[in-house]
Amino acid sequence: MTTQIKPNKKEVTREKNQKLILDAAEQLFSQLGYDGASMSMVAKEAQVPKANILYYFKSKDGLYESVIDRIIANWNLGLDNVTINDDPATVLYNYIKSKVILAVNQPMQSRLFASEILRGAPYLQNYFRTNTRPWVKQKVDVLQAWMDADKMDKVDPYHLLFTIWSTTQYYADFQAEVLLVMNKLEYDKTDVAQITQSIAHIILKGIGLKIPEQSET
Amino acid sequence: MTTQIKPNKKEVTREKNQKLILDAAEQLFSQLGYDGASMSMVAKEAQVPKANILYYFKSKDGLYESVIDRIIANWNLGLDNVTINDDPATVLYNYIKSKVILAVNQPMQSRLFASEILRGAPYLQNYFRTNTRPWVKQKVDVLQAWMDADKMDKVDPYHLLFTIWSTTQYYADFQAEVLLVMNKLEYDKTDVAQITQSIAHIILKGIGLKIPEQSET
DNA sequence: TTAGTAATTGACCTTTTGGTCAGTAAAGCT
DNA sequence: AGCTTTACTGACCAAAAGGTCAATTACTAA
Structure with missing residues (x-):
C-alpha cells in the first residue's frame, strides 16, 4: 500500500539496491551461516560497495535481521483457516x-x-x-x-x-x-x-x- | 592397542591435554559452529595456550577434523546385526x-x-x-x-x-x-x-x- | 650428569573482520 | 539556477582472526 503518486527516484533506487543486497545476503547466510558470511562477501556478491550495505542496514546484525524479517514476511505457515469441520x-x-x-x-x-x-x-x-x-x-x-x-x-x-x-x-x-x-x-x-x-x-x-x-x- | 609397557610421562600429558582441548572444541563448535568458534575461545575454555592447540592439531581445520573423527569413533549407527528373521x-x-x-x-x-x-x-x-x-x-x-x-x-x-x-x-x-x-x-x-x-x-x-x-x- | 630431542609458549605477523567518517555526488525544492 | 538535504563511498581504523617462530623448558636415554 505504498502511495505511489510520485515514484521518487531516490526511493526506487534504494529499494532496488536493498533487494540486491538482501538477495545476496540471504544466499550467503544460508550457505555459510551468520559467522561464515562476511560483509565484504555480501558486498561483492551484490556488486555494491560495502559501506553502502552498512549505510542501509546499520550493522551486520541489522542486515541479518532484515534478511530474516523478509523471509518471515512472505513465509506462510500454512494450515490457515483450518477448522474442526475440515477433513x-x-x-x-x-x-x-x-x-x-x-x-x-x-x-x-x-x-x-x-x-x-x-x-x-x-x-x-x-x-x-x-x-x-x-x-x-x-x-x-x-x-x-x-x-x-x-x-x-x-x-x-x-x-x-x-x-x-x-x-x-x-x-x-x-x-x-x-x-x-x-x-x-x-x-x-x-x-x-x-x-x-x-x-x-x-x-x-x-x-x-x-x-x-x-x-x- | 597402545603398548603401555612404559607409561611415558610425555604421552600421558599429551593425551590429557588433547582430551581437554577436544572437549572444549566439541562444545564450542557445536554451540557456535565452525566459524563462530575461534581458536582463542577454545584455548580459553580448555585453559591451554593457543599455540599449544596449534602445536597439537596443526590448524583450525585439523582441530575440527579431530573433533569430528572422535565423535564418529564412538558413534554407533545402531541397528547392528539386523537380519530378515528379526521382528x-x-x-x-x-x-x-x-x-x-x-x-x-x-x-x-x-x-x-x-x-x-x-x-x-x-x-x-x-x-x-x-x-x-x-x-x-x-x-x-x-x-x-x-x-x-x-x-x-x-x-x-x-x-x-x-x-x-x-x-x-x-x-x-x-x-x-x-x-x-x-x-x-x-x-x-x-x-x-x-x-x-x-x-x-x-x-x-x-x-x-x-x-x-x-x-x- | 648430560647431551640430545621433543614439548611448550610468549611474542609477533599478516589478513580479514565489522565498522566509521569526511568528503563528494545526486536529488529535491523553490 | 541555486540552495538544501539526503545518498553514497573511498579511505581508514581498531580488534580479532588464524597462524608462525625463536626461545625456553621438560623428558629421555646413555
Whole structure:
C-alpha cells in the first residue's frame, strides 16, 4: 500500500539496491551461516560497495535481521483457516505436500532458519514466542478436537506437528546428506512425489487416516 | 592397542591435554559452529595456550577434523546385526527409542553434525560415502526383505530411514524451537517416553506394525 | 650428569573482520 | 539556477582472526 503518486527516484533506487543486497545476503547466510558470511562477501556478491550495505542496514546484525524479517514476511505457515469441520486427511496431506515442495524447491530459507535455531535462535526467539507459539496452539486445538471426535488417532498433537515439520524440512536442511546417501547429485522431478507419498503414507496411516484420492491445487 | 609397557610421562600429558582441548572444541563448535568458534575461545575454555592447540592439531581445520573423527569413533549407527528373521516392530521400536534418548541427552554431537551437513558436509562427505552409504544400503535391503515378506507396508525404505532420523534428531537439533513452542525451559524426564511413544506410534503404525508390548534393554 | 630431542609458549605477523567518517555526488525544492 | 538535504563511498581504523617462530623448558636415554 505504498502511495505511489510520485515514484521518487531516490526511493526506487534504494529499494532496488536493498533487494540486491538482501538477495545476496540471504544466499550467503544460508550457505555459510551468520559467522561464515562476511560483509565484504555480501558486498561483492551484490556488486555494491560495502559501506553502502552498512549505510542501509546499520550493522551486520541489522542486515541479518532484515534478511530474516523478509523471509518471515512472505513465509506462510500454512494450515490457515483450518477448522474442526475440515477433513483431517485432506488438510494434513496438503500440508505435507506443500512442505515437501518448499523443501525441495526452496531449501535456502529453510536452511537459514535451521542454522538460526541450531545456534539457539537468538533472533527468532521473539518470533517463536509471539507468532509460532500461538499459531501452533491454535492448530493443536483443532487436532485435539479431531481426536476427541474420533476422526483420528489420539497422539500428542505437538509431537505430531514436529513430526511433519521434521520429516519434510529434512530434505532441505540435510539435503547434502540425503543426496550423498542416495548417491544422487540433485533431486529430480520424481522425488517430490516420491517423498510426499512416503511421508504422507507413514504419517497419515500412522494416525489412523487414509491418503485422500487426489487433491489438485 | 597402545603398548603401555612404559607409561611415558610425555604421552600421558599429551593425551590429557588433547582430551581437554577436544572437549572444549566439541562444545564450542557445536554451540557456535565452525566459524563462530575461534581458536582463542577454545584455548580459553580448555585453559591451554593457543599455540599449544596449534602445536597439537596443526590448524583450525585439523582441530575440527579431530573433533569430528572422535565423535564418529564412538558413534554407533545402531541397528547392528539386523537380519530378515528379526521382528521389524521390535527392531524399529528400539532403534527409535535409542535415537530419542541420544537426542535428548546428548544433543551436542547431533548439532555438530547438523551444522556440518547444513554447510554441505565438507568434512563428512567422505564418511557418508564410505560408511553411511553402505550401512544404509544394508539396512535398506533388510527393510525391503521385510516388505517382500509382507511383514510390513511397502514404502520406500530410504525415506523410511530418513523419517526415523529426522523425527528423532529434531529434538536435538531444533531443541531451541521445540522448547520455545512448547513453552518449556528444558526437557524433563517424562519427555523421552512421551516423544518416543508419539514417534513410534506414528511411524510403526504408519508402516503397518504394532508397538511391541515392552522392550527393556 | 648430560647431551640430545621433543614439548611448550610468549611474542609477533599478516589478513580479514565489522565498522566509521569526511568528503563528494545526486536529488529535491523553490 | 541555486540552495538544501539526503545518498553514497573511498579511505581508514581498531580488534580479532588464524597462524608462525625463536626461545625456553621438560623428558629421555646413555
